[in-house]
Each structure stands twice: as structure tokens, then as C-alpha cells.
Amino acid sequence: xxxxxxxxxxxxxxxxxxxxxxxxxxxxxxxxxxxxxxxxxxxxxxxxxxxxxxxxxxxxxxxxxxxxxxxxxxxxxxxxxxxxxxxx
Numbered sequence: 069x070x071x072x073x074x075x076x077x078x079x080x081x082x083x084x085x086x087x088x089x090x091x092x093x094x095x096x097x098x099x100x101x102x103x104x105x106x107x108x109x110x111x112x113x114x115x116x117x118x119x120x121x122x123x124x125x126x127x128x129x130x131x132x133x134x135x136x137x138x139x140x141x142x143x144x145x146x147x148x149x150x151x152x153x154x155x156x
Contacts, residue, residue, distance in 0.1 A: 074101075075118075076113075076118045076121035076122065077118040079109055079113060079121070080113070080116070080121070082095060082101075082106070082109070083109060083113065083114055086106070092106065112124075
């Protein structure tokens with residue numbers, strides 16, 4: 069995935085402008101981002117301080133690793149059970 073050219077502090081500042089009442093269309097043009105990008109940031113990071121954003125990224129990465137691990141273990145458990153069912 070491509071790295072963002074905006075720092076966490078910059079994202080927080082942009083989102084704060086939107087919360088302060090600046091029209092969203094004005095923010096899009098001024099900053100040079102799309103409407104979808106702004107609303108994705110808002111959904112993901114609204115209300116977070118810039119110091120909390122790296123922790124969020126770390127937790128998301130850890131969650132992804134754990135999901136892969138669970139999927140692998142589930143598959144390892146399902147395969148022997150499938151063999152047993154075929155024999156019976």
C-alpha cells in the first residue's frame with residue numbers, strides 16, 4: 069500500500085478544520101485530497117489525537133497478523149476432521 073504524503077498531525081489538523089465548521093468542499097480543494105480520502109480518514113481517525121494514530125496503526129497490523137494466524141490454525145484443524153469424515 070502506498071504511504072500517505074500526509075503526517076498524522078496533518079491529518080488531525082485537516083479533520084479538526086472539518087469539525088470546526090469549515091465546509092468540506094473548501095478543505096478538499098485547499099489540501100488537494102479527494103472527498104473519499106477525507107471521509108475515509110474521518111471514519112478511521114476522527115477524534116484521535118496525533119499521538120494516538122501510530123498506536124492505531126500498530127494495533128491494526130497486529131490484528132491482521134492474528135487473523136491470519138487464526139485462519140491458518142482453523143484450516144489445520146479442519147483438514148484432519150475432513151479426512152476422518154471421508155473414512156467413515
